[in-house]
Amino acid sequence: MRRGLSLIEILVALAVMTLALGPMITLLSSSNRVSNASIYEVMAVHYAAELAEQLQRFAGRYDDILTDARIRSGNGGLTLDALLMDPGFTTELETIHDETKAVPLQTSGVPLKVSLFVSPLHPLFSRRRLEARPLNNTGMALLNAGRYWDIKITLAWRLAPSEPPDRHRAEFSVIVRE
């Protein structure tokens, strides 16, 4: 009995282990969550960058794109915000698919010649969206001709299926001239 472990020793050891491991496991779990969060943030950056690059490449062509859209849709008053926030186009952008896909801009279900190439969206991403908002350029010395738009690129995701779909989000901006 003297050579064996005393019950007290075991109990103290268990208590110490519990006290030590509990926070450590919590910490580990937290680290994993944080790690996942950063992974998704990096993915969001990738998704946004590929869209931003293409939107910037269209610089100088927005007039053409809109003209084409107006002709195809028969809507002479179609604006860039309406085009980029077309429900059909937005749905296509956010659809989960397996490989890189060309998503044509569209208006009222009519596809245009211009497409955006997008990478497959991770299942935990719930939103990949473009929103255009006009910027006020009155009083500006140089950027005073034409219409300028802020195109906001929004990515939203969740880390676990139990979270709300847009629990985490990242927002980016590109400014273009129509």
Next chain:
Amino acid sequence: MILGLVILLSAVLGVFIFSYNSMVRQQNLRAHHEMIGEVASMLALTGVQLFADKINTSVNSLILMAVPTLLSSVPTTPTISLGSGHPICQQMQDDFDKMLAQLPHLVDYSVLPPRNPRCLSMDVSFEEIQQIAPNTDSTQFQAGRDPVEKLGEIVISCTVEHRGLRRKAQMRRQFRVVSMVPGPFCRFSLFVPYTPWPYSYNALGVKFSGQVDLGYTHPFPVPRTFTNPLKIFNGTDSYAGTSPDDRADLRNRGWIFLGPSFDPSAGGGTGTVLLRLPSGFDHDTGGHFLFCLPPNVLAGKEVVRPEKIEDPVHFDLPVPPAVASFMIGGLFQGFFTTDPGLGANQNRGAAGWNLWSGLVANPSTGWTPSDRWYCASSWLYPYGDRGRPSRTLMIGPVLAAFLKLYFLKAADNSWKFILQGLAAPDYNPASAVPHIGMQFQQLFKLPPAPDAKAGYTSYSRVMPLNGDVNPSVYPPTAGYAFNTLFDFMKYPPVGTPFPNLDQGSVALGAITNPFFVPNAEEMRIPPSGIRGLHPYENVRILFRETGGADPTTDPDNCYFAGSLLGFRFTSANLLRRVSHYLDVSDTTTPAEESERLRDFLLRPPLPADGAPGSTGWWVPKRAGVFYVKRRSTITSGGDRISLPGRIWLNKPFILIVERGDLEIPQKIESRISNGAPDTLCSLIALEGNLLIGTTDEIHAYLVALNPGPGGYGGGGKVLSANPPPTGSVNRLNVFGGVAAWEMGLYRTDNTRTTMGDFTGGGTIKYNPRFNPSSDLYPASRVFLMEERPSQVLVAGAD
């Protein structure tokens, strides 16, 4: 012991887990920074893009404010740098900053006060600047050389700060500074190197009054009636009343080049070009304004003021019995095909006056209806019309054909009569001159001739002019250079004698600076003996009056040196000037080609474009020099690529179609400034023809200079897309200029020509903005950027 082990294990585990946690947090921080950095990068790239876009869309205005030397000076340094402190860069930074302030979703609320992303700096530099045409050899000058045209790289940088992170984006793009004046031929209102035969242009019937004679049908090469002339207005202004400025006229106006004729019947040699002046003072079509405007202009009463010949060397003017004094006078007269005053013979026109034997094919058998064409006048009016006379320099072997009649008249008008023209064989010196009781040899006294033709030399001075011109010879041996009219058109200072035609043009002869008259010396003392005739073989076109005229010592003042006849507009002239290539060689139909061209070049107008209308109008998408590559099987005369419709010019461009024909179906219009279109457009069919589908005015310089293969006997023509007699496009109206290989009618070959298609004539008005020798020329240079960057870099910034 077990407690010790547990504590040790926990401690080790703790170290690992804390390390892991620390790494994860660092990674998380990095990812977060990456995201913030990406936002900043995107914004910095946006700034660069907006700056580039602004430079591009402002065409030249921003460059003119920032680096005017780029557009006006020969490059002397390979790099020009505008620091971020330059006012333009600062303005751009301010504007971009104001835009960044309108992005609420990017506001950083973690600091007080909350902060928007900020633009910290913008800057631009121009690097690796070099001339487009650095060579100064004769080949280069024959093709044309603008020493200011250059290329290089523009480097635009923008630094943005977002949530404490700074990113600097830098974009490099190629740029070019090129003139929207496509070549040396633009110094000319009309540039036509080839003339099918000496009388190519003389096909318009006019009445004695100067009105068009619609009853005249020109027989060559097939019968057709010309209803109006093609008038060339060489500048935006007419001459100023009675005190025109010769130098200003030469400097500001488009010159005219008509190349020698190639009459196959003359063995294929080169010959002259005869332009017969039309008769009359009709406001639209009369040609007598070229001799003088009558001092007292009364409608229907205008006459050419006669010349009083005072020449005691050649004429003896005695006082005949019962006459106080008399004078010998001369009267210039244009050609006419109908003279109502001739009654039943009115269709004989000038030939019906029986004064000029050259107006009938065979004087011994008399006039026949087939001789009518001898009285037809020029369809081409190089000097405007009576309403707007337009003096300029004519280059090429162009002779003015006109008639002259001589009369003897009592000073009190109690009697007068016209001297009949007599050929040398018919001249009898012993015959009496009617009315005055003298023999011919007495009246036409000197030089004394011992032979039977005494006095004929003097008499020949009043013979009808141009009687001995042989138009099939170049250089010509007789006749009067068209440039003699340069002096006539500012006539008359009342009471002064007519200009001496034998001197050519005294006004032109007095100008020795080649800037105004490239070959002044040869005009004064020409090898041909015809004074006032300007050669085309060794012509120089200079930029500035005082910049020197020798291409070897002052190469940067010389735009062109060489033979106008040898000029060819080829891709070699253009190689480094083209800013955009459009390859439509993979298309299969003309309609597909035209659609591709339309989509590439034009777009429907927006309200801000200021177009006259929206429906059916198009505006250029961008400024540039555009080269359209077509299938190698394309030929002229069927394979036409077409512009889409009416074009409103709010950006300058040059469109070059590699082969085949280019159709211009409707008007091309620019805003008018200082009397001329202010936006330059040039349409060039490199090896084909230009087909005009409208009688509306086209604000462009039209170029079809190379006689390409196939089609209507080759390219090099401006033709109607819908020609008479069945089509409706029979008038050509251009405000810019025309350079075409050929224009005039053939004698027997029914090849389609500009003249044959445009029987209703039209107008070519010169736009002085195309003139490389004018003060307006530097404004023709445009700064063009490549649309895609050659390099984009984003990096952290200090």
